[in-house]
Amino acid sequence: AQKITQTQPGMFVQEKEAVTLDCTYDTSDQSYGLFWYKQPSSGEMIFLIYQGSYDEQNATEGRYSLNFQKARKSANLVISASQLGDSAMYFCAMREPRNPRPWGYQKVTFGIGTKLQVIP
Amino acid sequence: DTEVTQTPKHLVMGMTNKKSLKCEQHMGHRAMYWYKQKAKKPPELMFVYSYEKLSINESVPSRFSPECPNSSLLNLHLHALQPEDSALYLCASSPRGTSGRVDTGELFFGEGSRLTVL
Numbered sequence: 193a194q195k196i197t198q199t200q201p202g203m204f205v206q207e208k209e210a211v212t213l214d215c216t217y218d219t220s221d222q223s224y225g226l227f228w229y230k231q232p233s234s235g236e237m238i239f240l241i242y243q244g245s246y247d248e249q250n251a252t253e254g255r256y257s258l259n260f261q262k263a264r265k266s267a268n269l270v271i272s273a274s275q276l277g278d279s280a281m282y283f284c285a286m287r288e289p290r291n292p293r294p295w296g297y298q299k300v301t302f303g304i305g306t307k308l309q310v311i312p
Numbered sequence: 313d314t315e316v317t318q319t320p321k322h323l324v325m326g327m328t329n330k331k332s333l334k335c336e337q338h339m340g341h342r343a344m345y346w347y348k349q350k351a352k353k354p355p356e357l358m359f360v361y362s363y364e365k366l367s368i369n370e371s372v373p374s375r376f377s378p379e380c381p382n383s384s385l386l387n388l389h390l391h392a393l394q395p396e397d398s399a400l401y402l403c404a405s406s407p408r409g410t411s412g413r414v415d416t417g418e419l420f421f422g423e424g425s426r427l428t429v430l
Contacts, residue, residue, distance in 0.1 A: 225416060225417055227416075227418065227419075229421075234423060235400050235402075235423055235424040235426065236421055236422070236423040236424065237355070237402060237404075237419070237421035238421075239418050239419070239420070239421075242416040242418060244416070283354055283355075287417045297343035297345075297360050297362045297367055297368070297406065298406070298417045299357060299360070299368065300357070300417070300419055302354035302355050302356075303354060304353070304354050305354055
């Protein structure tokens with residue numbers, strides 16, 4: 193079974209500073225995917241970044257980068273130049289190997305989340 | 313703006329009521345999901361539909377009844393709910409991975425329907 197661990201219930205960061213949100217995972221699968229989602233108080237889950245288990249380079253999307261250390265089974269999210277609008281819950285998630293096509297669905301498991309608050 | 317639309321955004325119902333949550337997407341995705349999220353908890357998978365067929369039921373009580381009438385619509389019918397069923401219900405969809413973009417299996421979420429059972 194897959195397991196996602198986020199050990200930081202809450203984090204504070206000064207505006208314009210960088211922050212790292214921790215995520216470790218456990219799986220026996222060789223093929224898997226890792227995601228980070230942001231959930232503001234409005235409730236919508238917003239996709240931030242994806243890392244495939246076979247990707248050799250760390251994923252980057254604008255101010256977001258994923259520090260992927262496969263041997264340590266960690267997938268930390270780095271947010272550079274924090275903004276007030278970054279205040280939200282952040283969930284690390286992992287998908288199981290994709291079901292054979294044409295079905296195409298997969299199960300995604302979420303960690304318990306980290307609440308990030310950006311201080312002006 | 314989200315491309316997955318959920319209605320209603322808020323719903324208050326009694327334990328004897330029958331209500332439905334609706335989810336719609338027009339991205340051509342053939343996998344659709346219902347997640348339940350209690351306060352201060354992560355989303356938990358309830359149901360998965362693939363090509364309008366129920367593929368996963370995570371042992372959800374029968375008072376929750378999903379329905380996928382076509383490839384764009386996903387409903388969740390609610391009947392005889394309990395106060396502990398109060399939660400945010402999130403709908404999501406995912407592409408089949410043949411559109412040419414990287415096949416990440418990314419879930420596209422709606423804004424959720426916040427349900428309160430009295």
